[in-house]
Amino acid sequence: MLSSYNRDTIFNQYEERTFDLLVIGGGITGSGIALDAATRGLSVGLVEMQDFASGTSSRSTKLIHGGLRYLKNLEIKMVADVGKEREIVYENGPHVTTPEWMILPFYQGGTFGPLMSNIGLLIYDFLARVKRSERRKMLSKEEVLKKVPLLKRDGLKGAGFYVEYKTDDARLTIDVLKKAVEKGARAINYAKVIKLKYNDTGKIIGAIIQDQITGKKLTVHAKKIINATGPWVDTLRDLDNSKHEKTLLLSKGVHIVFSQELFPLEQAIYFDAPDGRMIFAIPRDDKVYVGTTDTKYEGSIAHPTVTQEDKEYLLDIINYIFPKINLNMEDVESSWAGLRPLIAEEGKSLGEISRKDEIIISNSNLISIAGGKLTGYRKMAEDVVDLVVSQLHQEEGIIYSDCTTRNLPISGGEVGGSKGFIKFKQESLEKAKLLGINRSAAEKLIHRYGSNINTIFNIYQEKQNKFDVDDKELIVLAELVYALEFELAYKPIDFFIRRTGALLFDIHWVKEHKDLVINYMAKKLNWTSEEKNIYYKELLTMLEEA
Secondary structure (H helix, E strand, C coil), X not given: CCCHHHHHHHHHHHHCCEEEEEEECCCHHXXXXXXXXXXXXXXXXXXXXXXXXXXXXXXXXXXXXXXXXXXXCCCHHHHHHHHHXXXXXXXXXXXXXXXXXXXXXXXXXXXXCHXXXXXXXXXXHHXXXXXXXXXXXXXXXXXXXXXXXXXXXXXXXEEEEEEXXXXXXXXXXXXXXXXXHHCCCEEECCEEEEXXXXXXXXXXXXXXXXXXXXXXXXXXXXEEEEECCHHHXXXXXXXXXXXXXXXXXXXXXXXXXXXXXXXCCCCEEEEECCCCCEEEEEEECCEEEEECCCEECCCCCCCCCCCHHHHHHHHHHHHHHCCCCCCCHHHXXXXXXXXXXXXXXXXXXXXXXXXXXXXXXXXXXXXXXXXXXXXXXXXXXXXXXXXXXXXXXXXXXXXXXXXXXXXXXXXXXXXXXXXXXXXXXXXHHHHHHHHCCXXXXXXXXXXXXXXXXXXXXXXXXXXXXXXXXXXXXXXXXXXXXXXXXXXXXXXXXXXXXHHCCHHHHCHHHHHHHHHHHHHXXXXXXXXXXHHHHHHHHHHHHHHHHC
């Protein structure tokens, strides 16, 4: 259904019918909307001008978190709504989302003191309806240093100890989208909206889209159109001549990655920097990543980059809060920059602007959804699809079902929730052992693909009998074949960034296997030598920037 070998067929199908709903944007918001709408019985088409999750949805802090810091701004409702969604996201996709105990240290004169931290975390537990086993604990200075011996000791008073959820944002997006397609939605990447279509009364009825691979154009029609393009929301509103009053303010967030050998942190920590900015330092496999910054951004939306200044800012903070390690620029293994599409509020700084989402309807009936957080994607989708089905009921008398995504596993999540995943993981590890896949590699694969892991194992076994390559290359091939046949990966960067996350967290793996991947893709997708050269240079550029 999402096979790269059928791209032309998928693209051409957009001209054959009028959709109930056309979703523009293939990030987590658009994917969530497509899933919600498809499960209610709407015919849904989704188009993404780059690769799925290539914008903000692969460049976040990779946490499903409730926004503890927003309590300071008294955004009670947002914290409550988003906090409750953490558990839902986890249960629907336990393979790609896992609980992570977080240390919140408090220092003399810092943003969070012992009393306020205790009260704040208590309120957080209540608002987010945190289950008993994950409710906050308060730690003494000695207990904190036992868990994080690298931490700055001067002025340390203690810490809060609470749970957030770690995720792979791009994989989460892909799995939500795959479930939407399974439920009947159609989705395609590298298909850009270049013009909007209107009827005689000025109401929006469709769009002209262009295949960014072949250059082909076609017209797609829809009863309702949602602009879920994240940082590009205002760009599409410009196309609709409707960017009035409320506009976006883009904030750039940067993360840098280290080997755990150089930064031996084993406990996730959320701390305030000297300038008051809240920073995460999170272990992931054998890496540690740190972020995020928060600076106004006015550059290329499609290609935000990490500057020397960004890295120096984070390095100074790391060396301040972890004075024993003394990291420098050469120790940064990789990095990424992402944009937060915030709704501008007059008189407020970036840090004060709310992260809440908002629905904007233009005179042409273009529905735009802006703002929001990764954690709240499902509820955002529910709200905007509620609006769409209400409009369709009023206009055409059609009655659609209510939202059913609260208890709907995403693709890969069909394992019986978080409790069922424990058993599923053990059974999958046994299968991997029989295939000769080592435990470390198997665990990564299981968390990446969840209940889809059996397809990966089948491909691995097939290639094992066909190719004379080592085990590492067999795993690469198995993942690559899966990405091509089931996840519409078309370029090397799709595979190395969005499908595996390797360019961010295992850059040496990318360098080691890039030729194998590019040669295989070139052969299977019938690239010309010019196309192969373009995609190869594109990957090299990303490697250099990371």
